[in-house]
Amino acid sequence: MPQDVFSLFTLPNGNQLKNRLVKAAMEENLANVYQLPDEPLMQLYSTWARGGVGLIITGNVMVDRLAMTGPGGLVLEKSTELEPYSQLAKQAQQHNCKVWMQINHPGRQVYKRMGGKVISSSDVALNLGKHSALFAPPKAMNEQEIQDVIKRFVTTAQKAQEAGFDGVEVHAAHGYLLAQFLSPLTNRRQDSWGGSLENRARLLLNIVEQVRVACGIKFDLAVKLNSADFQRGGFDVKDAQQVVYWLTEYGVDMVELSGGSYEAPAMQGRSADERTLAREAYFLEFASKIALESQIPIMTTGGIRRLEIAEQVIESGVALVGMASALAYTPDLPKQWLDHPERVGFIPSVNWQDKTLSALAVMALIKKQLRRMSKGQAPKKDSWAWLALLDDQLRLAKLTKRYRNLHAAELD
Known part of the structure; x- marks a missing residue:
């Protein structure tokens, strides 16, 4: 049995x-009408807990109900009912599995049809070519809005701890708000929150510092960070190395390295700056380089579906192996590897000419499997990408209407 991958791991x-082996975050869109978890998510997380991973990181839990990555997402704020989250934590903690809540703010990556707050470090709109109109131009945040976001992240972390989660992961990757502050492409501020990398990292570091103080050292604290934006002139590997070094000061227990954004979906294996990503463990080259100099354990996520590759990740000096898409199709793949180490997980691939539609189709295929598992059904590989995308868009339209009805008095 491969002792490294299945060995006990002690956090700092x-x-x-x-x-x-870690179940990394995936977009689920399975919250109920009140943006809370209920039976479908309980069933889904119970399935992953049985599947053999040592840690589950939830899909996005938003820190502001008026700033959502999409409809059907979870929200945890100061006044949110905690019992549904306590139940979700218990389901995920079966079989000695740990669970961390991924907490996030989308910033400018809010679909226009959703409405609500569309804010960012600067007023730089998403550039998705002919699909750019899907997103509203963002407003550059003022000092009061920055302080509000910091407070929201801290509050959500405290509520997660109160609900019984083992830790939180602060999402600062994939082009969401904290990544928008980190990247010179989106952060064009001239104040203390922009300019130098130290200033651009200030928001993330403030949040991490305050979460650690509020929740204490025994509550696990992780950060998800881009190894690179994979866009010319963006946040890059040297920047990531420096930010990881700064995070050491705040007792961070793990940094998950991923990459890309809506504009450059490297997290699906596609870069926008002509750099070639590996066919599996996309970001391992970058993660292993950072791990060599980091005092914080590093995890890498992206396209891992074979035990052989998972072992390579550990051998390279990376501490934890993040898996997402493969566990949407084979939720018990880690358990299967114990008896059948040759077993290969499945990850969908859509290579249409339109990169934006390809990325949406891959997400649609994955979310279809999450919905099946949330109903107690087994995943299926025989879905047509275009049909899954159409079905997902129709479902999202219904969920968007539901969301707008719920917050009609507050949305723009």
């Missing part, structure tokens, strides 16, 4: 994971 704060 002394807490332990039963192995080094």
Whole structure:
């Protein structure tokens, strides 16, 4: 049995994971009408807990109900009912599995049809070519809005701890708000929140510092960070190395390295600056380089579906192996590897000429499997990409209407 991948792992704060395999975050859109978890998500997370991973990181939980990555998303704010989240944590913690809540703010990556707050470090709109109109231009945040976001992240972390989660992961990757502050392409500010990397990282570091103080050292604290934006002139590997170094000061227990954004979906294996990504473990080259110099354990996520590759990740000096898409089709792949190490997980691929539609189609195929598992059904590989995309868009339209009805008095 490959001892490295399945060996016990101790985090810097002394807490332990039963192995080094992690269910990384995926967009689910399975919240109920009140943006809370209920039976479908309980069923889904119970399935992953049975599947053999040592840690589950939830899909996005938003810190502001008026700033959503999409409809059907979870929200945890100061006044949110906690019991549904406590139940979700218990389902995910079966079989000695740990669970961290990924907490996030989308910034400018809010679909125009959703309405609500569209804010960013600067007023730089998404450039998706002919699809750019899907997103409203963002407003550059003022000091009061920046302080509000910091407070919201801290509050959500405290509520997650109160609900029984083992930790939180602060999402600062994939082009969301904290990544927008980190990237010189989107952060054109001239004040203390922009300019130098130190200033651009200030928002993330403030949040991490305050979460650690509020929740204490025994509550696991992780950060998801781009190894690079994969856009010319964007946040890059040297920047990531420096930010990881700064995070050391705040007792961070793990940094997950991914990459890309809506404009350059490297997290699906496609860069926008002509750099070639690996066919599996997309970001391992970058993650292993950062891990060599980091005092914080590093995890890499992106396209991992074979035990052989998972072992390579550990051998390279990266501490944890993040898996997402493969666990949407084979939720018990880690358990299968114990008896059948040759087993290969499945990850969908859509290579249409239109990169934006390809990325949406891949997400649609994955979310279809999450919905099946949330109903107690087994995933299926025989879905047509265009049909899954159409079905997903129709479903999202209904969920968007539901969301707008719920917050009609507050939305723009």
